Every structure is written in structure tokens, then in C-alpha cells.
Amino acid sequence: MAATYFTEDHEWIRVEGDTATVGITDYAQEQLGDLVFVELPDVGRTLARGDAAVVVESVKAASDVYAPCDGDIVAVNEALSGDPALVNSAATGDGWLWKMKLADASQLDGLMDAAAYDKHIA
Template sequence: MSTTYYTEDHEWIRVENGVATVGITEHAQEQLGDLVFVELPSPGASVSKGDALVVVESVKAASDVYAPVDGEVKSVNEALTSEPGLINSAAEADGWLWTMSIADESQLEGLMDADAYKNSLD
């Protein structure tokens, strides 16, 4: 059983058994256009909510992706190193960025669910 949250910065966080998988939303990848490079963090890195953790680069520009909660990076999506376009083709599935532990579950409370996020885009 997993729950998916969304942030105002257009990230999705899927929480399952206390572990969060983080990526950028379909809307975000559409806005960025074709991605050509992803700078990923190191597993084991301890992060605070709001840290710029990943840089996704399109043909035109570089954009930060922020840690949505405090915790520790557990794994990163190595497939993106050779195929950053996975984010364009499957932003909310195979195009995930990293997984992390969640130090404080209460930080999830302020985030949006799918409906609220969808409404925020209108």
C-alpha cells in the first residue's frame, strides 16, 4: 500500500513502508522539454527538506529538484545517467530520481494529494 504526495515544486513522492521515491511530475517534464542530463546525489547523503538535491538539464536550461522531506538518500536511478529521456517518457514511473528514508513523517502532512495537485495546475 503506497501513498503519493505532490509538492508545489512539481515533484511527486511515493511513500511505501517508510521509504519515499521521488521524481518530477508529468507536468514538470512537459514544461522542461527534452532532458539531456541528470545530476544525481550520492546514496547515503543526509538531506534536509528544501535542499537542491538533483539537477535536471534540458537542451535549454538547468533546473533544481528539491528534497521534499528530511532523511537519507538510499538509492538513485542510475538508468537516467545514460538515458535522461526516461523522465520525458515516464516521469511518474521509470523516470524516478531517488529513494530516501523519511526522518519525520509529519513533514508529509503539508503536501498535496493527486487531486489537489491537479487543481493547483489550473
């Protein structure tokens, strides 16, 4: 069963085994507005927690999306190249950004669960 965690910077990370899918929260996409471009990272890139991994550009601004944990990128959501608005319509589903193999699952302990994240954005 997948467990989902959240960062203070409005990323979500859904963990299944030692692989995690990362995206931005619905709250974050609402704040950004309509996305017009997503710059995806390279598969194979090693990320450290807090590294800027993706740039999302909206009609309002460009923002970095940060790695919530250390790991290696194993897949990116190629569908976003042609349709960045997928992030707006399905931020926590088909609008995911990248998948990574976790280097240190204990880093998840510092992240929020859904209830804590809801309090964070309230």
C-alpha cells in the same frame, strides 16, 4: 499500499513504509522539454526538506529538484545516467530520481494529494 504526494515545485513522492521514491511530475517534465542530463545525488547523503538534491538539464534550461522531506538517500536511478529521457517518457514511473528513508513522516502532511496538485497546475 503506496501513497503519493506532490509539492508546489512539481516533485512527487511515493511513500511505502518509511521509504519514499522521489521524482518530478509529468507537468514538470513537459515544461522542461527534452532532458539531456540528470545530475544524481550521492547515496548516503542526508537531505533536509527544501534542499536541492538533483539537477535536471534540458534543451531549454537547468533546474533543481528539491527534497520534499527530510531523510537519507538510499538509492538513485542509475538508468538516468545513460538515458535522461526516461524522465520525459515515464516521469512518475521508470523516470524516478532517488529513494530516501524518511526522517519525519509528519512532513508529508504539508504536501498535496493528486486532486490538490491538479488544481495547483490548472
